Amino acid sequence: MTATATNGSVSTATNGKANGRKWHDKYPHLGKGPLPANVFISEEQFQLERERIFKKVWLNVGRVEQLPKPGDYFVQDIAMCQTSVIVVRSKDGSIHAFHNICSHRGNKVVWNKQGSCQVFTCKFHNWSYALDGRLRYIPDEESFFDLKKDELGLTPVAVEVWEGFIFINVDPQPQESLQDYLGELGTSLHGYPFAEFSATSGSWTTEVKANWKVVKDAFQEIYHVPFLHRRSVPDSFTSKANPYAHALHMQLFPRHARASVFGNADFAPSPVAALAFRYGAFLIRQDFSLSNLPAGVNPLRDKTWTLDLNTIFPCFFVDVSEGSYFTHQFWPVAVDRTLWKSTQYFPRAKTPGQRFSQEYGHVFFRDVILEDGRTFEETQSVLSSGAKKSFVLHDEELLVRHSHHVVEQMIKGQPVDAVFPTTGKEASHA
């Protein structure tokens, strides 16, 4: 490959063709230097990430469809924040979140993962809490001393909703609203039919022996696709004109990022895949009605587009296409362990053919991301060898570099870069 573009100016006629570097020169503040290996294995770094990132920022825990009626709840254990959080729809329809710890002697109030109830009752001594967190009942209350019942409710956790996604923030006084935190990335996705596309969902969850950034980084670059996924998607994201699956567009936000992924509409599916794709639910299509998409989806309106990666810092991705979307959550458990959850969302199937297509797409997605999964533990298993002190990053790995830069700024207590030298279409190769 010849590196011809050093000023970021690349012809649109290439449609993602491998013709040199396009992205890093647009964001000179990130530099082009190596990435220290230590960030994946350092216990000290992990503890700083816990205190200065995860205990301070908005974290996605689920969607509103998980709580259709008052009393419905789910529990998200968040090892990185050293807590468990109950998320519940209260009687007035609003969504609340609470630390899952009893005010009496600290028992975890809810032990199961989800359910529906009218009160939360602690199994230890039967203290009961209303859906809005207020303490409702104490057995043998008269035998306590100086009880201030209105101060003994469940401890609230900040909760806000964006486009149906529920976010919590364990900082008792969050430094900014969820809307401000998501910023331009959030507003530019307004209008994407997340609610309609969330009628059907399927998740894969597994704990892997790898640092959360090892797991996350694999999903924020396409450079690996022609190689690691050569059996599952041999020609879906590459073409003769774009053999290395170069992105169509990349845009960085202060903490978040977006990349538009090239799709080869001429790829050759297997016979069973072709049958499934006939009924929809596949990312690579030729009949996109591009004008219906929000401005933040396929911002360049490129006809060779297939999906956008939207990386929401620190550990949530919302990857959107025209007919469906999927999410990743990367929950750190220890410096070398991560709970990884991927969820695919589809509109309600109207025919058996569409249902079959969605099921095929779901299993196909599992098989592809299992290929990613194999690299995580193999990578982590040798990182502590000390053989490599740093790693080099390709121009197409801009999002990897950017997210490590934000981690570094936050653990050093520096403000994240508020303004980038170029944004939007200026940062594309158009």
Ligand code: FES
């Ligand atoms: S610890 Fe919950 S009622 Fe005692």
Ligand SMILES: [Fe+2]
């Ligand atoms: Fe992959």
